[in-house]
Amino acid sequence: MPQTVEVRFKGLRREFFLWPDGEEPLRLKDAVVVEIDKGQDLGRVTSTGEAAIRKCGGCTSCGSGAPEVQPSEDAPAAPAHPPAPEGLPRVIRRASQDDIRVANELRRSEDEVRLRTAQRAREHQLEMRISDTEWQWDRKKLTVFFTAEKRVDFRVLVRELASQYRTRIELRQIGVRDEAARLGGVGRCGREYCCSTWLKELTPVSLGLAKDQHLSLNPSQISGGCGRLLCCLKYEHDFYVESRKRFPREGKAVQTARGTEKVVAIDIFRERVFLRNDEQGPRIIPLEQLLQEQESPQAGPPAPRPAPAEQSERRPPPPRRREERPPAPAAPPAPPRAETPPAETAKPEPAAEPKRPGRRRRGRRRRRGRDDGGAPSSSPGTEG
Numbered sequence: 001m002p003q004t005v006e007v008r009f010k011g012l013r014r015e016f017f018l019w020p021d022g023e024e025p026l027r028l029k030d031a032v033v034v035e036i037d038k039g040q041d042l043g044r045v046t047s048t049g050e051a052a053i054r055k056c057g058g059c060t061s062c063g064s065g066a067p068e069v070q071p072s073e074d075a076p077a078a079p080a081h082p083p084a085p086e087g088l089p090r091v092i093r094r095a096s097q098d099d100i101r102v103a104n105e106l107r108r109s110e111d112e113v114r115l116r117t118a119q120r121a122r123e124h125q126l127e128m129r130i131s132d133t134e135w136q137w138d139r140k141k142l143t144v145f146f147t148a149e150k151r152v153d154f155r156v157l158v159r160e161l162a163s164q165y166r167t168r169i170e171l172r173q174i175g176v177r178d179e180a181a182r183l184g185g186v187g188r189c190g191r192e193y194c195c196s197t198w199l200k201e202l203t204p205v206s207l208g209l210a211k212d213q214h215l216s217l218n219p220s221q222i223s224g225g226c227g228r229l230l231c232c233l234k235y236e237h238d239f240y241v242e243s244r245k246r247f248p249r250e251g252k253a254v255q256t257a258r259g260t261e262k263v264v265a266i267d268i269f270r271e272r273v274f275l276r277n278d279e280q281g282p283r284i285i286p287l288e289q290l291l292q293e294q295e296s297p298q299a300g301p302p303a304p305r306p307a308p309a310e311q312s313e314r315r316p317p318p319p320r321r322r323e324e325r326p327p328a329p330a331a332p333p334a335p336p337r338a339e340t341p342p343a344e345t346a347k348p349e350p351a352a353e354p355k356r357p358g359r360r361r362r363g364r365r366r367r368r369g370r371d372d373g374g375a376p377s378s379s380p381g382t383e384g
Helices: 049-057 097-123 155-165 176-183 206-214 237-244 287-295 311-316 358-371
Strands: 004-008 014-019 031-036 041-046 093-096 129-135 141-147 169-175 253-256 259-267 270-275 283-287
Touching: 004 031, 004 049, 014 031, 014 049, 014 093, 031 097, 041 049, 041 097, 097 129, 097 141, 097 155, 129 176, 141 155, 141 176, 155 169, 206 237, 237 311, 270 287, 283 287
Parallel strands: 141 169
Antiparallel strands: 004 014, 004 041, 031 041, 031 093, 129 141, 253 259, 259 270, 270 283
16 A cells, blocks of 8 residues: 655645555655656655544545545444545655755755845835745746735736746745744744744634733734734633633622622632622632632621721711600690680680880880989980
């Protein structure tokens, strides 16, 4: 049975091939010359055998990765080794030292080609940035990778490059993340980019991953060298999602030994919960204690905390309650009045007019003068 191998080329490009049966099996990092569309190329073997078959079966780009069928009870058992995919291109031969030397010379000349292509693009005033160039091993194709914010009409540039290098030219637009993977670099962690070393596929990363992990939403702190969100935000996301299921949700009101408290925040690694009560203030308790208090709600609230000495001295004394006096005894009923004959009924007296305070003072002054001698008294300054 032919051997299935995974071959990796420059950048993240990888493809699967078949090594003919009867030859010495290929090993990892072996240089091979493979058959591709309209030519030949040179690459390195990254996986072989069952590992390559599993990787190839997970993709559907070439049609060889068929969906898995669940076997029934009557169906025969599946073989221990999965069959090799059909329809894959083949490996022509192992690369010789001359083949490797030609490939290295092409890699060294790619920087010069990139600079010339960028110069031509500036002359035509094309809003594009040339990221990288790649020669095919047989020099029958030259691929130019570029980034641009909008669509670019590069037909004139392609004609000039084709007339200069006498080969087939392909301009391929890529994103900033793919550009960082091709060029490589060092991240904020001090190591090389994951996308340019071991990460095979670039999966989308959203801002919700940073929110679930309670990270800072400052773009400069959660972005990589490409300007997009860090790929490592997705590594521990499943752990955070599973761990947060054991904790109550932030902002939720829970019943504890203190009564109703609000969950302010949670600490996954230390397994602590930050609670707040309007009457007794905030507190931090372990998750196990919170679960125990929720399971036993019959425990009454604890005694209120004593106030500090300074606050107790400044606090005014409570108001005294008025002593309740006993109700006054009821008055005895009045005796009945004797009935008078209708002819001798007394006429009601007219109501007396209220006395004015001014007249009362003048009357008092007159009475004082009469009491002294019958005549009004004169002031001491008028005696003759």
